Amino acid sequence: MNFERNIDKYAELTVKVGVNIQPGQTLLVRSPIECAPFVRKVLVHAYNCGAKNVHVEWSDEQCTLLKYLNAPEETFNEFPKWTAEQYVDIAKEGGAFLTVYAQDPDLLKNVDPQRVANFQKASAIALKEWRSYTLSDKCKWSIVSIPTESWSTKVFPNVSSKEAVDQLWDAIFKCSRVEGQDPIKAWENHNNDLKLRMNFLNEKNFKTLKFKSSKTNITMELPEGHIWLSGASEDPTGVSFNPNIPTEEVFTMPHKFKVDGIVYSTKPLVYGGNVIDNFSLTFKDGKIIEFTAEEGYETLGKLIGTDEGSHYLGEVALVPFKSPISDTNIVFFNTLYDENASCHFALGAAYKTCIKNGDDIKDGEMDKHGVNESLTHVDFMIGSRDMNIVGETYDGNEIQIFKDGNWAF
Ligand code: ZN
Ligand code: ZN
Numbered sequence: 427m428n429f430e431r432n433i434d435k436y437a438e439l440t441v442k443v444g445v446n447i448q449p450g451q452t453l454l455v456r457s458p459i460e461c462a463p464f465v466r467k468v469l470v471h472a473y474n475c476g477a478k479n480v481h482v483e484w485s486d487e488q489c490t491l492l493k494y495l496n497a498p499e500e501t502f503n504e505f506p507k508w509t510a511e512q513y514v515d516i517a518k519e520g521g522a523f524l525t526v527y528a529q530d531p532d533l534l535k536n537v538d539p540q541r542v543a544n545f546q547k548a549s550a551i552a553l554k555e556w557r558s559y560t561l562s563d564k565c566k567w568s569i570v571s572i573p574t575e576s577w578s579t580k581v582f583p584n585v586s587s588k589e590a591v592d593q594l595w596d597a598i599f600k601c602s603r604v605e606g607q608d609p610i611k612a613w614e615n616h617n618n619d620l621k622l623r624m625n626f627l628n629e630k631n632f633k634t635l636k637f638k639s640s641k642t643n644i645t646m647e648l649p650e651g652h653i654w655l656s657g658a659s660e661d662p663t664g665v666s667f668n669p670n671i672p673t674e675e676v677f678t679m680p681h682k683f684k685v686d687g688i689v690y691s692t693k694p695l696v697y698g699g700n701v702i703d704n705f706s707l708t709f710k711d712g713k714i715i716e717f718t719a720e721e722g723y724e725t726l727g728k729l730i731g732t733d734e735g736s737h738y739l740g741e742v743a744l745v746p747f748k749s750p751i752s753d754t755n756i757v758f759f760n761t762l763y764d765e766n767a768s769c770h771f772a773l774g775a776a777y778k779t780c781i782k783n784g785d786d787i788k789d790g791e792m793d794k795h796g797v798n799e800s801l802t803h804v805d806f807m808i809g810s811r812d813m814n815i816v817g818e819t820y821d822g823n824e825i826q827i828f829k830d831g832n833w834a835f
Pocket of ligand 2: 741772803804805
């Protein structure tokens, strides 16, 4: 009974706080077929909020895997144009997008990494126009995660698959603030808390950030006019939405060419159906000049090699070591959850919303402003309990931002 009620509250939260559906709006839901019971509840809540039409695009991981194992080579060099056009159409009409992200972290372990890389690139190129809407909040979008058997058993390998799914549901309800009486109110409060940190960072207008832990040692400059963001975003009509549920991060963009030093990953990164773990990246003038990985070295190389911009950073996000997600002590093998339990950087494109008048910067002038462009944007986790972050202001003041993994103010 309680479980059913929590799922319903979670679906309502997704519709009202995640994509915040308004009367007359279209919603496109992309989801694994296993998550259908949740998506059906989302659909009902969306119509109750006045949605005009809810489309669902189902996927099946087994079909995905069988395709990778059986289709001819050239299949992976193209992405269906009609799918990309459909997304752009919905975005142009002011529709919203919900992604139910629930990947088997090891799905493509036995697939030729070149096939996976080719398809990642082909889809990134095909979806570039659509992503320009989400990267600049020109349409409402949100990501949530739902336990599937394959994902849950990766997270909890020592219990039965049913027990694993139950445990993952528990963790998700907890981290997404679904369990209390009024999750929607809880999210209003949470968004306000994040805003306080965000406002502090924006007021200080730091020139430089220095990250130091027992292993990581990196210095980055922030571009002039950078903006820290957090929690809720706003679409062009001023309607708020939460791109990620859960979210704990306050983030901006580093200057593309002013990142120097070495950074170590602190959680596994799942990319393209493969796990990359215990890796390091060395930066000079913003560019990766060396990388190592104990697991998934080849996959990491393919990710960095996507294009020129994937050799540079596009995001820096601060997340305290003590937060509802990291307090669970679970490695989720799911970036939505792991990135919100840890300070992280992203390889690839910067969000144009993270710099003043970002939308007016022309394509050829991004470098001049220090804004990174790329086909990809992949977060990776670098936070740890011994992470210290110091900010330097334009007048040379040093202010401690993180002390021993947590906010210092
Ligand atoms: Zn982030
Ligand atoms: Zn990101």
